[in-house]
Amino acid sequence: MPLRAVPASGRPRRGGVLRSPTAPGLRLLLLGACLCAWPRGSEAAGARRPNVVLILTDDQDDLLGGMTPLKKTKALIADMGMSFSSAYVPSPLCCPSRASILTGKYPHNHHVVNNTLEGNCSSKLWQKIQEPYTFPAILRSMCGYQTFFAGKYLNEYGALDAGGVEHVPPGWSYWYALEKNSKYYNYTLSVNGKARKHGENYSLDYLTDVLANVSLDFLDYKSNSEPFFMMISTPAPHSPWIAAPQYQKSFQNVSAPRNSNFNIHGKNKHWLIRQAKTPMTNSSIQFLDEAFRKRWQTLLSVDDLVEKLIRRLDFHGELNNTFIFYTSDNGYHTGQFSLPIDKRQLYEFDIKVPLLVRGPGIKANQTNQMLIANIDLGPTILDIAGYDLNKTQMDGRSLLPLMRGTSNVTWRSDVLVEYQGEGYNGSDPTCPAMGPGVSQCFPDCVCEDAYNNTYACVRTMSKSWNLQYCEFDDQEVFVEVYNLTADPHQIDNIAKTIDPELLGKMNYRLMMLQSCSGPTCRTPGVFDPGYRFDPRLMFSSQVGSIRTRRFLKPSL
Numbered sequence: 346m347p348l349r350a351v352p353a354s355g356r357p358r359r360g361g362v363l364r365s366p367t368a369p370g371l372r373l374l375l376l377g378a379c380l381c382a383w384p385r386g387s388e389a390a391g392a393r394r395p396n397v398v399l400i401l402t403d404d405q406d407d408l409l410g411g412m413t414p415l416k417k418t419k420a421l422i423a424d425m426g427m428s429f430s431s432a433y434v435p436s437p438l439c440c441p442s443r444a445s446i447l448t449g450k451y452p453h454n455h456h457v458v459n460n461t462l463e464g465n466c467s468s469k470l471w472q473k474i475q476e477p478y479t480f481p482a483i484l485r486s487m488c489g490y491q492t493f494f495a496g497k498y499l500n501e502y503g504a505l506d507a508g509g510v511e512h513v514p515p516g517w518s519y520w521y522a523l524e525k526n527s528k529y530y531n532y533t534l535s536v537n538g539k540a541r542k543h544g545e546n547y548s549l550d551y552l553t554d555v556l557a558n559v560s561l562d563f564l565d566y567k568s569n570s571e572p573f574f575m576m577i578s579t580p581a582p583h584s585p586w587i588a589a590p591q592y593q594k595s596f597q598n599v600s601a602p603r604n605s606n607f608n609i610h611g612k613n614k615h616w617l618i619r620q621a622k623t624p625m626t627n628s629s630i631q632f633l634d635e636a637f638r639k640r641w642q643t644l645l646s647v648d649d650l651v652e653k654l655i656r657r658l659d660f661h662g663e664l665n666n667t668f669i670f671y672t673s674d675n676g677y678h679t680g681q682f683s684l685p686i687d688k689r690q691l692y693e694f695d696i697k698v699p700l701l702v703r704g705p706g707i708k709a710n711q712t713n714q715m716l717i718a719n720i721d722l723g724p725t726i727l728d729i730a731g732y733d734l735n736k737t738q739m740d741g742r743s744l745l746p747l748m749r750g751t752s753n754v755t756w757r758s759d760v761l762v763e764y765q766g767e768g769y770n771g772s773d774p775t776c777p778a779m780g781p782g783v784s785q786c787f788p789d790c791v792c793e794d795a796y797n798n799t800y801a802c803v804r805t806m807s808k809s810w811n812l813q814y815c816e817f818d819d820q821e822v823f824v825e826v827y828n829l830t831a832d833p834h835q836i837d838n839i840a841k842t843i844d845p846e847l848l849g850k851m852n853y854r855l856m857m858l859q860s861c862s863g864p865t866c867r868t869p870g871v872f873d874p875g876y877r878f879d880p881r882l883m884f885s886s887q888v889g890s891i892r893t894r895r896f897l898k899p900s901l
């Protein structure tokens with residue numbers, strides 16, 4: 346059954362009409378509508394406000410060749426615009442990372458800590474406190490954009506305890522959201538709040554293709570009098586890695602990269618890494634190689650989606666007035682430090698993601714090396730729409746000056762990564778060696794997450810430094826530090842040998858970032874020679890809750 350782009354307010358119509366808002370926060374926003382400062386008179390002069398498309402994949406790495414299968418995407422977005430070569434996520438897990446995209450905030454400010462309802466993933470509290478203030482809600486209510494969502498939203502979206510699929514978040518004019526986590530077949534979509542079940546017929550149900558079709562429908566049926574924002578969030582390349590039939594024999598000769606941290610023992614790393622079995626079993630290696638191939642196969646349908654979308658934008662005369670972003674919610678690893686497959690670690694392979702953009706005013710074939718986090722996407726898109734970022738509490742910064750090649754932009758040198766580990770309290774007879782409190786023990790009983798796999802890192806990039814500093818909230822109060830210039834694969838933890846003064850600076854910077862909120866998160870880092878830290882600014886919104894660390898020196 347073809348999916349028609351039906352507005353969330355009901356029957357198909359020309360022009361997206363906002364649903365009756367239910368959230369009090371959105372009502373407040375609506376009271377001050379039309380607050381986007383698009384230059385007065387510019388539309389009358391023929392200029393149209395830019396459209397924005399955000400394509401978000403699920404678990405697509407940057408470091409292990411994740412972009413390699415996407416040749417058309419590279420040609421149509423990266424080669425036509427800008428690639429950010431240092432783009433990070435503030436949490437290497439779906440729900441916290443997606444919450445950071447939507448809110449423009451670090452996890453300690455949006456309070457989504459893992460993929461469970463208890464961890465605030467699409468919970469009632471999230472719906473009440475954060476969801477009315479996401480950047481799409483502002484785009485819709487303040488800037489008059491038509492807003493379209495298709496695909497995976499937050500992992501617990503559709504949970505009965507949080508309103509089921511009837512819940513449509515404020516700010517979306519068109520809503521085609523997947524219930525729960527990524528699937529390719531046999532799933533339920535919320536079509537503007539009504540459940541629509543899909544089966545396993547490729548031509549009708551393959552989710553990546555369904556997302557492409559409904560997106561094309563939106564472009565055919567949208568209003569031409571308002572600009573639009575589209576967010577298309579694919580299941581690929583998340584497990585269960587089911588490729589379209591025509592791609593299931595692709596990449597038969599491809600294996601996971603055997604780079605220098607593949608299948609080695611992480612001997613100076615935190616306990617969860619040290620318990621991994623080295624060398625990995627043959628069955629683990631076969632499994633991860635097969636997973637690697639299947640992940641790439643699923644991305645071929647994403648490549649088709651991107652091509653179809655851009656062709657349709659061009660057909661409707663919108664391409665030259667549309668910013669198109671492409672990124673992923675977290676990275677991935679296949680065999681690094683003998684961890685078979687997952688994404689919950691602090692290392693580059695899990696926290697670094699592709700980020701591409703093309704659009705008006707962006708020159709072709711640009712690479713930007715500035716330190717970026719996905720909390721910058723919301724501020725960037727609001728900036729494109731003309732919204733004053735000082736009116737938000739977002740932690741990120743607009744990338745628009747970087748995208749336009751503005752000279753003398755003072756940029757940050759540090760971003761924060763925060764992760765709260767998840768454990769499983771039951772026992773597993775197939776994995777008796779591991780006690781309660783661990784999880785993700787697959788394959789071959791190598792566990793990749795635990796309650797105390799809870800850490801915070803500051804990733805620093807400046808002219809002088811290329812470092813990562815991480816502290817664990819575990820019994821060892823473990824510290825890991827890497828010099829990414831000398832050791833790009835993060836093999837040597839230098840926490841014991843690094844200059845103590847530098848260690849103290851990194852500890853201090855981490856403490857500052859973990860206490861930051863809104864404008865205080867946007868400041869340049871301590872390694873910027875022009876930076877003068879003002880603690881009054883940092884703690885202005887944190888009165889009475891100044892965070893103190895349990896230690897100043899590392900314990901290894």
Ligand SMILES: [Ca+2]
Binds near residue numbers: 403404439583674675
């Ligand atoms: Ca993910």
